[in-house]
Amino acid sequence: MTCPSATQDRYPYQNEPIWSRSEKTVARTAFDAALKRELQEIMQEAKRMANQISRPADLWDLEHYLTQRRKEIDRKYEYKYSQLTHVFGRLLHEQRLCEEELRGLREDKLKLIRSFATFLSEDAA
Amino acid sequence: MTCPSATQDRYPYQNEPIWSRSEKTVARTAFDAALKRELQEIMQEAKRMANQISRPADLWDLEHYLTQRRKEIDRKYEYKYSQLTHVFGRLLHEQRLCEEELRGLREDKLKLIRSFATFLSEDAA
Numbered sequence: 001m002t003c004p005s006a007t008q009d010r011y012p013y014q015n016e017p018i019w020s021r022s023e024k025t026v027a028r029t030a031f032d033a034a035l036k037r038e039l040q041e042i043m044q045e046a047k048r049m050a051n052q053i054s055r056p057a058d059l060w061d062l063e064h065y066l067t068q069r070r071k072e073i074d075r076k077y078e079y080k081y082s083q084l085t086h087v088f089g090r091l092l093h094e095q096r097l098c099e100e101e102l103r104g105l106r107e108d109k110l111k112l113i114r115s116f117a118t119f120l121s122e123d124a125a
Numbered sequence: 126m127t128c129p130s131a132t133q134d135r136y137p138y139q140n141e142p143i144w145s146r147s148e149k150t151v152a153r154t155a156f157d158a159a160l161k162r163e164l165q166e167i168m169q170e171a172k173r174m175a176n177q178i179s180r181p182a183d184l185w186d187l188e189h190y191l192t193q194r195r196k197e198i199d200r201k202y203e204y205k206y207s208q209l210t211h212v213f214g215r216l217l218h219e220q221r222l223c224e225e226e227l228r229g230l231r232e233d234k235l236k237l238i239r240s241f242a243t244f245l246s247e248d249a250a
């Protein structure tokens with residue numbers, strides 16, 4: 001008969017890295033900076049597209065662009081510690097974040113982040 | 126036993142006005158002109174909103190505005206002869222069309238159009 005220990009069922013789940021307080025600060029700063037940059041980029045692109053509107057179809061192209069980017073942002077920027085290595089891996093792969101911004105994270109996390117970034121790059125190749 | 130005549134079941138349905146060829150021309154021109162004006166207005170407003178984007182929430186306000194207007198346009202501009210008196214009545218009520226543009230329609234249709242415009246005005250009061 002197996003009798004799992006109480007700690008085994010509690011957070012953090014098995015194989016999930018523990019984030020120290022200082023790591024959480026680094027993570028939050030890097031996450032917010034990447035999100036801010038991406039939103040700035042969308043703001044610039046929306047202004048550019050709007051300026052070039054000359055026919056009704058351009059309006060609905062802009063609407064479609066905004067809807068897609070909003071959904072993408074919602075999907076991509078999920079601030080959960082259980083997801084962060086994937087989130088940062090994707091941002092690294094998309095060159096929306098540089099490793100320098102992750103300085104202060106432990107090597108186990110950096111390894112997971114790099115590994116996911118590499119996987120995405122290979123997957124896209 | 127009732128035996129409806131063949132013509133009764135065919136288009137035009139009972140009480141539905143028949144549109145002559147010249148009336149169809151007037152209707153199409155008025156319809157297209159109103160739609161064009163409304164789309165121009167949306168294009169101007171979208172450009173204005175985009176120019177004023179300064180924070181991410183402004184992006185999603187613009188997206189919401191475009192989605193709402195697209196749905197409204199789809200709902201409002203239905204070019205079916207069975208619906209046209211309602212369509213023109215609404216455009217008249219919204220002052221997106223003036224009666225002058227409907228010159229050439231028969232009085233039975235103008236009466237229906239004015240009547241629907243009046244109903245909407247009273248309903249909104």
